[in-house]
Amino acid sequence: MKAVGLYKYLPIEAEESFLDLTLDKPKASGHDLLVKIQAISVNPVDTKLRAPKDIVEETPRILGWDAVGIVTEIGDAVELFQVGDAVYYAGDVTRQGCYAEFQLIDEHLVGPKPANLSIEEAAAMPLTLITAWEALFDRIRIIPDADAGKSLLIINGSGGVGSIATQIAAWAGLEVIVTASRDETVAWSKQQGATHVINHREPLLPQLKALGFDGVDYILCLHNTDAYWDAMQEIILPQGHICSIVELQNPVSMSLIKDKSVTVSYEFMFTRSKYNTSDKVRQHDILTKAAELFEAGFLKSTLNQTLTPINATTIKEAHRILESGKSIGKLVVKGFDEDDKKEN
Amino acid sequence: MKAVGLYKYLPIEAEESFLDLTLDKPKASGHDLLVKIQAISVNPVDTKLRAPKDIVEETPRILGWDAVGIVTEIGDAVELFQVGDAVYYAGDVTRQGCYAEFQLIDEHLVGPKPANLSIEEAAAMPLTLITAWEALFDRIRIIPDADAGKSLLIINGSGGVGSIATQIAAWAGLEVIVTASRDETVAWSKQQGATHVINHREPLLPQLKALGFDGVDYILCLHNTDAYWDAMQEIILPQGHICSIVELQNPVSMSLIKDKSVTVSYEFMFTRSKYNTSDKVRQHDILTKAAELFEAGFLKSTLNQTLTPINATTIKEAHRILESGKSIGKLVVKGFDEDDKKEN
Numbered sequence: 001m002k003a004v005g006l007y008k009y010l011p012i013e014a015e016e017s018f019l020d021l022t023l024d025k026p027k028a029s030g031h032d033l034l035v036k037i038q039a040i041s042v043n044p045v046d047t048k049l050r051a052p053k054d055i056v057e058e059t060p061r062i063l064g065w066d067a068v069g070i071v072t073e074i075g076d077a078v079e080l081f082q083v084g085d086a087v088y089y090a091g092d093v094t095r096q097g098c099y100a101e102f103q104l105i106d107e108h109l110v111g112p113k114p115a116n117l118s119i120e121e122a123a124a125m126p127l128t129l130i131t132a133w134e135a136l137f138d139r140i141r142i143i144p145d146a147d148a149g150k151s152l153l154i155i156n157g158s159g160g161v162g163s164i165a166t167q168i169a170a171w172a173g174l175e176v177i178v179t180a181s182r183d184e185t186v187a188w189s190k191q192q193g194a195t196h197v198i199n200h201r202e203p204l205l206p207q208l209k210a211l212g213f214d215g216v217d218y219i220l221c222l223h224n225t226d227a228y229w230d231a232m233q234e235i236i237l238p239q240g241h242i243c244s245i246v247e248l249q250n251p252v253s254m255s256l257i258k259d260k261s262v263t264v265s266y267e268f269m270f271t272r273s274k275y276n277t278s279d280k281v282r283q284h285d286i287l288t289k290a291a292e293l294f295e296a297g298f299l300k301s302t303l304n305q306t307l308t309p310i311n312a313t314t315i316k317e318a319h320r321i322l323e324s325g326k327s328i329g330k331l332v333v334k335g336f337d338e339d340d341k342k343e344n
Numbered sequence: 345m346k347a348v349g350l351y352k353y354l355p356i357e358a359e360e361s362f363l364d365l366t367l368d369k370p371k372a373s374g375h376d377l378l379v380k381i382q383a384i385s386v387n388p389v390d391t392k393l394r395a396p397k398d399i400v401e402e403t404p405r406i407l408g409w410d411a412v413g414i415v416t417e418i419g420d421a422v423e424l425f426q427v428g429d430a431v432y433y434a435g436d437v438t439r440q441g442c443y444a445e446f447q448l449i450d451e452h453l454v455g456p457k458p459a460n461l462s463i464e465e466a467a468a469m470p471l472t473l474i475t476a477w478e479a480l481f482d483r484i485r486i487i488p489d490a491d492a493g494k495s496l497l498i499i500n501g502s503g504g505v506g507s508i509a510t511q512i513a514a515w516a517g518l519e520v521i522v523t524a525s526r527d528e529t530v531a532w533s534k535q536q537g538a539t540h541v542i543n544h545r546e547p548l549l550p551q552l553k554a555l556g557f558d559g560v561d562y563i564l565c566l567h568n569t570d571a572y573w574d575a576m577q578e579i580i581l582p583q584g585h586i587c588s589i590v591e592l593q594n595p596v597s598m599s600l601i602k603d604k605s606v607t608v609s610y611e612f613m614f615t616r617s618k619y620n621t622s623d624k625v626r627q628h629d630i631l632t633k634a635a636e637l638f639e640a641g642f643l644k645s646t647l648n649q650t651l652t653p654i655n656a657t658t659i660k661e662a663h664r665i666l667e668s669g670k671s672i673g674k675l676v677v678k679g680f681d682e683d684d685k686k687e688n
Contacts, residue, residue, distance in 0.1 A: 134605070138583070139605065139607060141485065238615050238616070238618075238619040238621050239482070239615060239616075239621060239623075247598060247599060247602045248598045250595075251594075251595020251596070252595070254591060254592045254610070255591060257610055258591045258610040258612055259612060259615065259618070260610075260612075260615055260619065261478070261483065261609070261610055261611055261612045261615035262609070262610060263483060263607060263608070263609040263610075264607070264608050264609075265605070265606070265607035265608075266598070266601055266602040266604075266605055266606060266607075267605055268602055268603060268604075268605045271582050271583060271603065271604055271605035272582070272583075274582075274603070275582040275604065277582050277583060279583075
């Protein structure tokens, strides 16, 4: 099978940062599905895992954790899917990724592709969708409708996670304030359903006060937790909940967090698969529920750009765009050859 | 009225660390009750607020946030209590405390004294009870019975909060592992309902593994969060929840916390009153529910020692005992004169 992999971890400009490879097609067993990949999306975790380091792999490392494809083979323990099913999923960073014609994936991490989305629209969604869903509903434990009217600040609202988090939070009935600083990101965030957009290059609290908020019930921090820590301590309401997906790089003060009895969660989409938690089927459930919400029109794809076909050249280009830090919404790479391109 | 107060913040040995004073009796208005104090309990917050510093008060500062007494007057907006009611409460650190014959207290922070407890048994409970209840049910959001069988590690189980937290968690159906290191604290924790007691002077994870736990679902940290941080990161299960009542003094690493999608809460019992949150009646509800549990025999007082009467000498002695760091359960000071002593 065709695959895009690496032996060395190199800057993206390097000739060998990604290579076009031909590898053996894997075989499904146990709870694994073998999926023929139709489109993939790239995420910051891809560039983080590719970051230059002095490791040389003996067998090629395949990255990529967002895919749409067709189940072509199932392991003997599979219960949730059949051969021929169209699926979408993010996957498991401890295994090989989806920059390949075929991929093995645990059925518990897979959902049915939303029927009304194109292959590339669906491929844009799983990782960011699961991250946003877990952050809002499993970490902060917002209850849709019951928590309607509560306020959520999303720091960096126009990226992949921020875009779908805005939609999901709006669907759940929250007042969603997102930060953005460029005209195009402000417009994008409003399209996703943000109630208000404020500028993260200016102090946040005065902007919130001008909108009538003394603080917010929840904060979802999707960018540079260190830089926003003091502002978040100030902005979060007593007994509020902050969830971050970005690891603190430096030590921070907790004094106001303690005084306000604030809760701070980290969301890492790969915790369930990496630690093989007993509830990992939750990711199947999230993707299934989200597919219904796409089909009912409550959610829409955050796809913003598609490259084609999937090869070392387009994957390099996708990583370059991601590393620029300017991407809006999601970037998908589609198809392995001309036949695939015609499929959609 | 008699009161024990201070003008200067001094080491407890100092002559003027506490003074016997005669002050005007306050008057109830709004949602305030005026309570004739029968017994008080001391807590670490008392010694923290008394800690030596270069401030001289113009009017005496009265500390103390655990009281039992009788309502003798009510403000015009009071709805929950009547004159003559026996009550117990912790109160509000932003106002005068309970080392006084009479105290004003917002009715939303007050509960009915458990009928089956003596005055001193009841006075021992409010602050630690509310802290433990908020930590387990409002911060960690454990659901009694529904979360039965999940594991909770309480670091420093034999102090005031640890003792009642052990009882409450056992009532909620959790497996409660507490840390203690002395024979008498081990015995005390078992009396409170701990399933297991491990030694906090030895590495914790090997002791947990020896008991059959790979980790725990929840941790309640009641002592030196800094010192236990790395152990807690190691011990907490993926997607687990840590709640601490002790502010971090030094910066810590969050790397494993992030990898496991862990949630960390701070619990500060005075958040609701200090920030006047819209849900502060929750403390009335907690004290009321707990009174039922005391009366039904599910909870028992953690009183361990009673001094009498309430004056500068006994309050100094109570602070000295607290500052020794060796106290087990709770210390109460009872009555303002010989008449009060006979009341119970």
